[in-house]
Amino acid sequence: MFGSVKRKFFVNRASEYSFIIPAALFMLGFIVYPIIYNFVLSVNDIGLDFFSKKQYNFVGLKNYTDLWFNSDKRLSTSIINTAVFTFFSIIFTILISFSLALYLGRNTRISRFSRAMLVIAYIIPQTITALMFKYMFAQDGGIINYILLSFGVVDAPVGWLLKGGTAMTAIIATNVWISVPFNMLLFVAGLTTVDPEYIEAAMIDGAGWWRRLFSITIPCISETIKIVLTLGLIHTFKVFDLVYVITNGGPGNSTEMLSILSYRLSFSQNQYDDGAAVSNVLFIILMMVGFFYIKILNTKGNR
Amino acid sequence: MRKKLFGFSYCLGAFIILFIYIFPLYWLFANSLKTNVEIFKNPPTLWPIQPIVENYIAIFNSEFSNVYQSFGNSLYIAVYTTIFTIALALPAAYALATFKIKFGQLFILIFIIGQMLSQTVKLVPLFMIFRSMNLINTFASVIISICTFTVPFAILIMRPFFLAIPSEINESAKMDGCNIYTAFIRVILPISYPSVVVVAVFTFLLGWGDLVYPLTFLTDFRKRPMIANISSYVTEFSTSWNLLLAFAVVSIVPVVVIFFLMQKYIVGGLTLGSVKG
Numbered sequence: 001m002f003g004s005v006k007r008k009f010f011v012n013r014a015s016e017y018s019f020i021i022p023a024a025l026f027m028l029g030f031i032v033y034p035i036i037y038n039f040v041l042s043v044n045d046i047g048l049d050f051f052s053k054k055q056y057n058f059v060g061l062k063n064y065t066d067l068w069f070n071s072d073k074r075l076s077t078s079i080i081n082t083a084v085f086t087f088f089s090i091i092f093t094i095l096i097s098f099s100l101a102l103y104l105g106r107n108t109r110i111s112r113f114s115r116a117m118l119v120i121a122y123i124i125p126q127t128i129t130a131l132m133f134k135y136m137f138a139q140d141g142g143i144i145n146y147i148l149l150s151f152g153v154v155d156a157p158v159g160w161l162l163k164g165g166t167a168m169t170a171i172i173a174t175n176v177w178i179s180v181p182f183n184m185l186l187f188v189a190g191l192t193t194v195d196p197e198y199i200e201a202a203m204i205d206g207a208g209w210w211r212r213l214f215s216i217t218i219p220c221i222s223e224t225i226k227i228v229l230t231l232g233l234i235h236t237f238k239v240f241d242l243v244y245v246i247t248n249g250g251p252g253n254s255t256e257m258l259s260i261l262s263y264r265l266s267f268s269q270n271q272y273d274d275g276a277a278v279s280n281v282l283f284i285i286l287m288m289v290g291f292f293y294i295k296i297l298n299t300k301g302n303r
Numbered sequence: 304m305r306k307k308l309f310g311f312s313y314c315l316g317a318f319i320i321l322f323i324y325i326f327p328l329y330w331l332f333a334n335s336l337k338t339n340v341e342i343f344k345n346p347p348t349l350w351p352i353q354p355i356v357e358n359y360i361a362i363f364n365s366e367f368s369n370v371y372q373s374f375g376n377s378l379y380i381a382v383y384t385t386i387f388t389i390a391l392a393l394p395a396a397y398a399l400a401t402f403k404i405k406f407g408q409l410f411i412l413i414f415i416i417g418q419m420l421s422q423t424v425k426l427v428p429l430f431m432i433f434r435s436m437n438l439i440n441t442f443a444s445v446i447i448s449i450c451t452f453t454v455p456f457a458i459l460i461m462r463p464f465f466l467a468i469p470s471e472i473n474e475s476a477k478m479d480g481c482n483i484y485t486a487f488i489r490v491i492l493p494i495s496y497p498s499v500v501v502v503a504v505f506t507f508l509l510g511w512g513d514l515v516y517p518l519t520f521l522t523d524f525r526k527r528p529m530i531a532n533i534s535s536y537v538t539e540f541s542t543s544w545n546l547l548l549a550f551a552v553v554s555i556v557p558v559v560v561i562f563f564l565m566q567k568y569i570v571g572g573l574t575l576g577s578v579k580g
Binding site (some may be wrong): 015016017019020022023024026027030031032033034035037038041051100103104110111114115116117118119120121122123124125126127128129131132133134135136138140141143146150177181182185234237238240241244245258259262263266267272275276279280282283286287290293294297 | 313316317320342344390391395399404410416417419421422424426427429431434447448450454458482511513530534544547548554555
């Protein structure tokens with residue numbers, strides 16, 4: 001009798017676990033294992049001959065130090081590029097998407113329609129968006145130069161993608177265009193949680209629009225701001241498609257991000273160990289940001 | 304009067320915002336109907352002087368661009384990614400929400416990390432793994448690797464849905480003689496179908512639009528989906544923009560169609576995974 005109870009319990013538990021085991025095995029095999037394996041690759045000497053020899057040759061942190069101290073400074077350059085790209089992308093994305101959320105956050109037909117239409121920009125594959133913007137940023141016949149010329153902002157067509165600084169500007173602008181709709185929706189969702197009574201009370205006390213914005217609305221949506229910031233950091237730091245299509249890291253390596261550097265090292269130069277080392281740097285940075293993201297999610301969940 | 308004026312200026316503002324977002328798409332389409340000469344004409348023509356469909360005819364007839372095949376490849380990858388993702392994620396999300404799973408929090412943590420991870424972080428190790436399994440140049444390699452971020456994403460979106468289902472429903476299903484599996488299939492799935500649709504739509508779009516995995520794991524151009532092919536056309540043949548743009552338009556037709564059919568789910572579902580923890 002004891003046995004049957006025990007067995008029934010066991011069968012129940014087993015069938016419960018059978019729901020999660022396939023996904024768990026999949027994650028172990030194709031997420032956890034690759035992360036560990038990536039680390040292993042990065043501390044070994046792995047080149048094209050690895051596939052014939054199948055031999056690991058432990059070199060410690062040599063790949064990292066070589067990359068860091070190499071005279072071409074590609075690693076440090078790509079870290080700086082990624083940081084610049086991320087910083088400006090996030091600043092502009094937050095400012096614009098928050099303003100748009102204030103503007104289009106109402107519950108009228110035109111604002112609901114506009115919000116919905118903006119989302120299409122977000123779901124178009126980034127490769128295609130990148131292609132569109134590459135074409136629009138063209139020096140001759142590009143529509144962006146044409147508009148800037150006709151409004152007198154510039155005197156001569158700008159070769160956007162031909163110089164480092166302007167190429168970076170073009171990529172940031174494209175990324176902001178892509179990220180704004182999603183972040184706007186996050187802000188709209190956050191704004192609906194602001195109690196209108198606070199706003200009314202402040203109005204009665206004679207607080208102006210800016211005062212209400214900074215003293216009530218923004219503190220009330222601090223949770224949303226944190227989420228937008230951390231998610232923005234995560235999404236922006238790992239940018240690949242956009243840069244690959246628009247500049248492929250060029251001109252020179254002025255727009256080479258960590259992800260692009262890793263890809264180029266691994267699959268153009270077959271230096272898999274260096275590629276793994278670079279992507280491990282990216283991984284560590286992502287995990288540091290991710291730590292805050294998980295903390296935010298947890299405090300939200302526990303409430 | 305003042306209110307009316309305000310309403311008008313509000314609409315004007317919304318229109319300008321919409322314009323900034325719709326114009327690039329319009330521009331893509333309009334230029335795909337131009338000759339290669341007109342595309343770089345200065346000043347640009349807002350609508351082609353003489354709209355032509357030759358670009359489309361050219362890409363559909365050329366051996367090289369392979370539209371039919373790469374469209375088919377895209378569809379294959381996106382559909383199987385969706386099926387595979389749902390099959391793995393749906394039961395897992397249900398279990399994490401309903402049962403007391405040992406290390407459940409750890410699993411959730413791994414899924415959050417999985418969703419955050421950059422694709423390039425997994426790129427080299429996955430390449431090595433697939434190479435040793437002889438999976439390079441197979442759709443399986445691409446589908447598996449896309450699933451490494453769609454499965455966590457799907458689980459994180461669906462778990463809150465399942466958490467919201469009252470436990471009485473599970474209880475009453477059991478009373479009616481359902482076991483744990485039939486309760487899941489006959490009772491839980493039908494009521495959670497909106498979340499499944501949200502996940503299916505987004506997974507399909509992610510599978511359709513993915514670049515880096517097919518680019519790396521499929522070296523054979525005939526096996527590549529549209530997005531991977533177009534990216535190599537951009538870097539290698541950027542002189543024929545007319546064909547490129549036509550190819551780009553074809554590649555986003557399914558995305559636009561899905562957007563208009565599934566708008567309710569897309570706009571509502573977009574922020575789900577990130578806001579609800």
